[in-house]
Amino acid sequence: MGRTSVLRVPGMPALVAVSLTGFSGYAALLATAPAWAVHGGASEAGAGLVNGVLLAATVLTQMCVPALLRAFGTAPVLVVSMFLMGVPAAAYAFSDALVPVLALSAVRGAGFGIITVVGSTVVAHLVEPARRGEAVGVYGLAVAAPMIVLLSAGVAVAESAGYGWVFAVASLPLLGVPWAWSLGRRVDATPTSASHEGSTGSTSHGAVRLVLRPTAVLFAVTMAGGATMTFAPQLGIGGGWAAAALFAMSLTSALSRWRAGLLADRHGPERFIAPLLVLTAVGLLLCVAAIIRDSGWLLVLAALVLGPPYGALQNLTLLIAFARVPARDLPTASAAWNLGFDAGTATGSVVVGALAAAFAFGPAFAVMVVVVLAALLLAPRRPARVPA
Structure with missing residues (x-):
């Protein structure tokens, strides 16, 4: 006898809608704002600073989200995050000068930092632990879909129809x-919501530990995945092959994160971690072989192999x-x-870029294998025993 879809759980359709609209605002401008x-x-x-400022604001805000939830509750914090992402996106149309673009990117980064933490936390409040994996998978698919569709489409639309259409999206x-x-009101009404808890700073530090x-496993995997997605077009194998590899990796990672x-x-997440790390390696x-042999089809094959563990390990580590x-410490864990x-993605890009400049891309990606x-x-x- 089959069980009902997790989308029938009260609050899950609203979470999907918030994720689709929120991450559309992020994905549409990731390549277009620079x-x-x-x-x-x-x-x-200067163009490189645009997303650098965005991600710096994202990381700084993420560290503050648990305290914001305890102080104000989920509903107002989540609503503010949507305004912080949506209003600056429209405001880009007023100036393409670097300083205003950087300022608007910082505001968007703050909104994005909130929605990333709150979105994944909400899943744990809405769904019982026995179905949490399925719910995190649906959330991951809602997050990934705008990235697949809008990341590359944003640049094409800007070039063909104008930047205004991208800002509107x-x-x-x-x-x-x-x-x-x-969604926020529903979460705030649950007994597990952070707004009902008096968790202290020491409790949060314990949760981080x-x-x-x-989180360290995720850091290593996103170092590898972030470096691959950043430098695939620069490997000298060909723009068409690089685009095919990026699409293959994005699609397979989204599907695997979902499933x-x-x-x-059914089986617990821990048993899959080690095999998926080996598959990532x-x-x-x-990818190293593709670089050495200057082979486009090997690069696409590498992306097809990398995509599933990259996506699945995001779900499982969460x-x-x-x-x-x-x-009470779910927001801190999120x-x-x-x-x-985010730190893994940024570090992977910086490390591989530096190693490639000093040696070559082949040795740089070989270092990622070791990591x-x-x-x-x-x-x-x-499974770890949950503290009382």
């Missing part, structure tokens, strides 16, 4: 405000982090996980 700065006369270094978080308010191992939750619900080795903390994701295999030492192998 190009808009260049349109206004910025140099390549990036303002979609404003349409998500009613769902954000409804409890989720260090799954991995069902396996985790295999994908990176194929589930392990949630399972290791009491309900913040730590998101920090691991991923080293993460096997930290891979959780059995």
Whole structure:
């Protein structure tokens, strides 16, 4: 006898709507906002600062989200995040000068930092632990879909129809405000909500310590995945092959992040961590082979191998982090996980870029193989006992 879809759980449709609109605002401008700065006369270094400022604001805000939830509750914090993402997106149309673009990017980064932490936390409040993997998978698919569709489409639309259309799409978080308010009110009414808890700073520090191992695994995997997605077009193999590889990796990672939750619900997430890390290392080795042999089809094959573990490990490490903390510290666990994701992505790009400049891309990606295999030492192998 089949069970009902997790989308029938009260609050889950609103979470999907908030995720789709919120992450559409992020994805549409990820490549377009730097190009808009260049349109206004910025140099390549200035264009690089656009997303650098965005992610810096994101990480700084993520560290504050647990305290904001305790102080104000989920509903107002989530609604503010949608305004912080949507209003600046529309405001880009007023100036393409670098300083205004950077200022608006910082505001958007603050909104994005809130929605990333709150979105993954909400899942744990809405769905019982036995179905949490399936729910995290649905949430992950809602997050990934805008990235697949809008990341590359934004640049094409800007070039063919004008930047105004992209700014309009990036303002979609404003349409998500009613769902954000409804979702936040529902979460605030649950007994596990942070707004009902008096968790202290020491409790939050303890929660961070409890989720260090799954977060470290995520950090290693996102280093590898972030470097691959950043530098695929620069490997000298060909723009068409690079685009195909990026699409293959994005699609397979989204699908695996979605479906991995069902396996985790049935068998537990811990048993899959080590095999998926090994599969990540295999994908990176194929990437090294593609670079050495200057082979486009090997690069696409590497992306097809890398995509599933990259997506699945995002789901599984989040589930392990949630399972290791009491309900009052779910926002802290979510913040730590998101920090691991963003910091890993940024570090992978910086490290591989520096190594490639000093040596070549082949040795740089070989170092990522070592990093991923080293993460096997930290891979959780059995469920942890949740502290009282």
